[in-house]
Structure formats: structure tokens, C-alpha cells
Amino acid sequence: MDSRLRLESLVKSYGRKRALDGLSLDVRSGEIFGLLGPNGAGKTTTLKIVAGLVIPDSGTVEVSGIDAMRHPDRAREISAFVPDQPTLYPKLTGREFLRFIARARRLDPASSESRIGFCEELFDMQGWLDARAESYSHGMTQRVALSAAFLSKPDLYVIDEPMVGLDPASAGTFHRMCRAAADSGSAVVLSTHTLPIALRICDRIGIINGGRLASLVETSSIGEEGLEKLFFELTGTAPLDAAGYFAAGSPLPGIG
Numbered sequence: 226m227d228s229r230l231r232l233e234s235l236v237k238s239y240g241r242k243r244a245l246d247g248l249s250l251d252v253r254s255g256e257i258f259g260l261l262g263p264n265g266a267g268k269t270t271t272l273k274i275v276a277g278l279v280i281p282d283s284g285t286v287e288v289s290g291i292d293a294m295r296h297p298d299r300a301r302e303i304s305a306f307v308p309d310q311p312t313l314y315p316k317l318t319g320r321e322f323l324r325f326i327a328r329a330r331r332l333d334p335a336s337s338e339s340r341i342g343f344c345e346e347l348f349d350m351q352g353w354l355d356a357r358a359e360s361y362s363h364g365m366t367q368r369v370a371l372s373a374a375f376l377s378k379p380d381l382y383v384i385d386e387p388m389v390g391l392d393p394a395s396a397g398t399f400h401r402m403c404r405a406a407a408d409s410g411s412a413v414v415l416s417t418h419t420l421p422i423a424l425r426i427c428d429r430i431g432i433i434n435g436g437r438l439a440s441l442v443e444t445s446s447i448g449e450e451g452l453e454k455l456f457f458e459l460t461g462t463a464p465l466d467a468a469g470y471f472a473a474g475s476p477l478p479g480i481g
């Protein structure tokens with residue numbers, strides 16, 4: 226299978242903080258790939274580097290064989306990025322925003338109208354896609370932003386925390402869109418904090434810790450319990466017992 230994204234030895238520091246410490250990764254055509262990691266592990270930094278929004282100190286990024294550092298415009302043309310908090314233009318309607326993106330992506334008007342109509346139906350946006358974006362909830366904004374990513378059918382989708390704010394039907398649609406995009410030869414790279422979602426949606430998972438790839442897992446080879454155990458082992462994190470906080474004599478006013 227062709228490589229859609231190849232990251233080699235990425236290093237990125239913010240001041241003294243090293244966010245990425247030699248991260249390497251290869252995502253192939255046809256894959257849905259999930260990035261998992263504890264808070265501050267470097268997931269968003271990685272995705273922003275792929276999107277060309279953050280410049281690494283060293284390392285390389287290739288999108289479908291194109292050196293994204295040397296040819297950022299060419300890499301952007303064949304990829305789509307959705308941040309964890311997408312923003313639309315508040316005074317434009319969702320449909321106007323999607324038309325704007327379609328024009329920027331140089332889609333011909335007939336294809337863009339038909340794809341916008343498709344997404345409108347798939348993400349159940351009838352009834353509000355012609356309202357101004359300033360009136361949208363987070364989940365509605367997310368549905369328009371995801372539709373914008375799917376408009377141009379890029380080689381690579383880069384999506385930060387896609388499920389946050391989506392209702393169950395939209396989450397299901399998003400999953401099906403990703404699967405169909407991957408089946409048509411694209412690759413989807415997404416980050417999530419939710420292990421069951423990663424298991425359900427992704428073909429492979431990369432666990433990141435301290436700016437490095439700690440493990441690569443085929444989701445078909447592991448269950449939820451196994452993934453949780455591996456995640457906690459590799460990242461040195463674990464939920465602590467909170468019962469003592471609410472026990473008799475606890476420091477909470479009015480309790481105990």
C-alpha cells in the first residue's frame with residue numbers, strides 16, 4: 226500500500242518544553258489511524274505540523290510522497306485538516322462557508338453543489354445550513370467543518386478530536402465517511418482520548434508519550450481491556466481511587 230503520511234524523526238520544542246522528541250510514523254493508503262496519548266503527549270503538535278501550522282525544529286513530513294516542508298502548498302492541496310476547536314466565519318452561513326471552501330479547493334460548481342448537498346443530508350444539516358454560523362452549537366460547527374474536509378476528497382485527512390461534540394448519529398456518519406474515504410485510497414489520521422472510539426474506528430493506533438511513539442497497535446489484535454492496560458503501562462498513567470475524597474471526615478465542606 227502507498228504511504229499517505231510519513232513522519233521521520235520529528236522534533237519540536239516550545240521554549241524549553243520539548244513537545245516532540247523524535248517522532249516517526251508511517252500511515253498508508255486505506256488506513257484509519259488513531260493517535261492516542263495522555264494530555265500533553267504531543268498529539269496536537271504532530272497534527273499541526275502535518276497541517277503546516279507548526280514548523281518542526283527538525284525532521285521530515287511527507288504527504289503522498291511530497292516533501293511537505295519544501296512544498297507546503299502542494300501538500301496542503303492534497304490534505305485536509307480539522308482542528309479540535311474549528312471556527313467558521315460567524316457572518317457566513319454554513320452553506321456559504323462550504324461554497325467558499327469548494328472555490329478555494331478549485332472544485333467545479335456542479336461537483337461542489339452536489340457534494341455540499343450530499344454532506345447536508347449525511348450530517349443531517351437540513352434546516353440550519355442556511356443560518357449564520359454564529360448561531361451554531363459546537364456540534365453543528367463540527368459537522369460543517371468535517372463536511373468541508375470531505376468536500377475535496379483529499380489523499381489525507383488530519384482530524385484532531387473529531388468526536389467531541391458530535392451526537393451519536395453524526396459520530397456514526399463521521400465513522401462511515403472515514404471508512405469510505407479510506408476504502409477509496411485516502412488515509413485518515415485522527416486523535417482521540419476515548420479508547421473505545423479508537424478501537425471502533427481505527428485500523429491502527431499509535432500511542433504517543435513524551436513526544437515519542439511508544440507503541441503501534443493493530444486494533445483487530447486487541448480488546449478494550451488490553452488497550453487500556455497497554456496505554457496505562459506505556460504512559461505511566463492510571464486513574465486513582467477517588468472514594469477517599471468523599472468519605473466521612475473528607476475536607477469537602479458539608480460532607481462527613
Ligand code: ATP
Nearest residue numbers: 239242243244262263264265266267268269270271
Ligand atoms: P492534549 O491531549 O492535552 O490535547 P496533546 O497530546 O495534544 O495534549 P500538545 O498540545 O501537542 O499535546 O502539547 C505537547 C506539549 O507541548 C505540552 O507540554 C504543551 O504544554 C506544549 N505546548 C503545546 N503548544 C504549545 C505552545 N503554543 N506554547 C508552549 N507550549 C506548548
